[in-house]
Amino acid sequence: MNGRTLSATPTLTERAGALFHRYANPGRFLRLGDRIQPWLTWSAVIITLIGLGWGLFFSPADWQQGDSVRIMYVHVPCAWLSSSGYFALAVCSVLSLVWKHPLADLAAVEIGPVGACVTATCLATGSLWGKPMWGTWWVWDARLTSVLVLFFLYLGHIALIHAFDDQQRGYRAAAILALAGAVDLPIIKFSVQWWNTLHQPASITLTGAPTMSQTMLWPLLISTLGFTLGFTAIVVARLRAGVMESRIRSLLSSPRRAVSGEASA
Amino acid sequence: MKRKTRRLWLVIACVAGLGTAAGLTLSAFSSNIQLFMAPSQVVDHPPAADRTIRLGGMVVAGSVKRERQGETPINLFQVTDGQAAVTVRFEGILPDLFREGQSVVAVGSLEPDKTFVASEVLAKHDETYMPKEVAEALQKSGKWNPKFGPPPDAASWNAMTGKDTAAGKN
Numbered sequence: 502m503n504g505r506t507l508s509a510t511p512t513l514t515e516r517a518g519a520l521f522h523r524y525a526n527p528g529r530f531l532r533l534g535d536r537i538q539p540w541l542t543w544s545a546v547i548i549t550l551i552g553l554g555w556g557l558f559f560s561p562a563d564w565q566q567g568d569s570v571r572i573m574y575v576h577v578p579c580a581w582l583s584s585s586g587y588f589a590l591a592v593c594s595v596l597s598l599v600w601k602h603p604l605a606d607l608a609a610v611e612i613g614p615v616g617a618c619v620t621a622t623c624l625a626t627g628s629l630w631g632k633p634m635w636g637t638w639w640v641w642d643a644r645l646t647s648v649l650v651l652f653f654l655y656l657g658h659i660a661l662i663h664a665f666d667d668q669q670r671g672y673r674a675a676a677i678l679a680l681a682g683a684v685d686l687p688i689i690k691f692s693v694q695w696w697n698t699l700h701q702p703a704s705i706t707l708t709g710a711p712t713m714s715q716t717m718l719w720p721l722l723i724s725t726l727g728f729t730l731g732f733t734a735i736v737v738a739r740l741r742a743g744v745m746e747s748r749i750r751s752l753l754s755s756p757r758r759a760v761s762g763e764a765s766a
Numbered sequence: 767m768k769r770k771t772r773r774l775w776l777v778i779a780c781v782a783g784l785g786t787a788a789g790l791t792l793s794a795f796s797s798n799i800q801l802f803m804a805p806s807q808v809v810d811h812p813p814a815a816d817r818t819i820r821l822g823g824m825v826v827a828g829s830v831k832r833e834r835q836g837e838t839p840i841n842l843f844q845v846t847d848g849q850a851a852v853t854v855r856f857e858g859i860l861p862d863l864f865r866e867g868q869s870v871v872a873v874g875s876l877e878p879d880k881t882f883v884a885s886e887v888l889a890k891h892d893e894t895y896m897p898k899e900v901a902e903a904l905q906k907s908g909k910w911n912p913k914f915g916p917p918p919d920a921a922s923w924n925a926m927t928g929k930d931t932a933a934g935k936n
Binding site: 595701712 | 863871
């Protein structure tokens, strides 16, 4: 039985590996990135402006929260992106640990700070929303605490990936941290169902009708799309710069290495 | 390629192990992660008078009494989870969202006379977001009274707009 699984799996990992290598080759990425960057950036700007403009000025106020509900149009997209950004980080970690993919390492370096900013925005807007509605800036309930842990995971990842002189060791250590921290994602998602919290459960679920008026749902979805495109645009721009930087660094260091090699020989 | 397969299984095994460990830890500490206790829990197992606890539940309709002692407002109300009710006494200004039928979390301790003296009251709002006109229309048509619980199924109203409700009035 063991033999069968061993003989069956290499073809799968091989095939998956080949797929990643085909679509995530740094050169191919640079060419693709050049082409899609303006589209990403401009669609992000326009869609975010439409979503936020609609949400902040034209959507109705909530019957009990009044105009404070408009914080939602920033808070919720940031909250979703903080989790999905970390999920992307975890995927990069698997690609880095298993397939040693160079682009995955560079992507992990670039996703970290953007994700940390989004998570910080989520926490800050949540706090600003909590004070007038709940009556407190902060409470140690399961949802708020698990998102704070996510923020610290992002910060730890940023620190760790730059902590080693040998870049490869930094990539590896950070990948292990990112993967271990992925345990926090289901905790964030289900915290409001598993335990009683001050934070309310999700309004938009895959199974039921959204418990939100459509006049609020549409601006929220549009602003989420805009934020997601913005996140992607920033990460792609940073990643293109990162790929070019690493190319320049290897170009600059290669003749020197050759010289030192000659000297030692 | 064999090494990659081995690494993949190692990663999967580590994540599965870590996930299980986290899951077991969380389920073991589950009662400590709860933000608040329900009134029925407080009635069944009254905590020591000097222990600060958080009590969470719905404000019973018609139970709110507001008094004034000099400048400080004193609020008396009952909090229920449907099975038991606890009387809460709170000196101070209640949050804006406080109303009958609203879920609240009160921080304080249980006195020997079974009243809960709160030092802080937090309002908890539910996951329902509804424009004012829709809420008014639902209340007017008798489909919902916010004093007695959560709004009706969202599918029945989430496509309603201010125009629909205005038309309904006529």
